[in-house]
Amino acid sequence: xxxxxxxPHIFPKAYFEKMVDVxxxxxxxxxxxxxxxxxxxxxxxxxxxxFGPDYQQILTLSMPAIEYVAPPETSPGMAKLANDGMAEIxxxxxxxxxxxxxxxxxxxxxxxxxxxxxxxxxxARGIQIMTNVNGRPLDDPELARFSS
Numbered sequence: 001x002x003x004x005x006x007x008p009h010i011f012p013k014a015y016f017e018k019m020v021d022v023x024x025x026x027x028x029x030x031x032x033x034x035x036x037x038x039x040x041x042x043x044x045x046x047x048x049x050x051f052g053p054d055y056q057q058i059l060t061l062s063m064p065a066i067e068y069v070a071p072p073e074t075s076p077g078m079a080k081l082a083n084d085g086m087a088e089i090x091x092x093x094x095x096x097x098x099x100x101x102x103x104x105x106x107x108x109x110x111x112x113x114x115x116x117x118x119x120x121x122x123x124a125r126g127i128q129i130m131t132n133v134n135g136r137p138l139d140d141p142e143l144a145r146f147s148s
Contacts, residue, residue, distance in 0.1 A: 012086055
């Protein structure tokens with residue numbers, strides 16, 4: 001029987017390195033370093049082998065949300081780094097992984113279009129949307145551009 005894990009987290013390597021550099025809460029980084037499957041693709045693949053050949057994952061970018069990692073002037077670059085890193089992971093290991101992405105800011109629609117499965121540059125299978133954006137609920141009028 002095929003098993004698909006729909007919500008495992010990962011940090012693409014380049015994104016993780018940049019995040020470690022810019023994140024305000026350095027204490028959180030120490031915790032993540034104790035969980036190698038979050039940032040070490042080889043460790044993740046070894047772990048996945050324990051579940052057999054019918055096990056797959058739909059990857060999601062690990063918390064914290066990008067808007068908590070970097071301020072508005074640099075978070076779009078962080079989102080691009082995360083998206084490109086997720087695409088690289090999937091391109092290198094198509095059988096084991098499917099990909100998803102997430103990002104919430106004024107450039108969200110453009111990022112979503114870039115990830116569109118057929119017309120987008122990265123060809124994502126979906127978009128991960130958080131339950132809030134910097135504490136604002138998704139039905140906040142400021143976020144209406146994304147929902148329309």
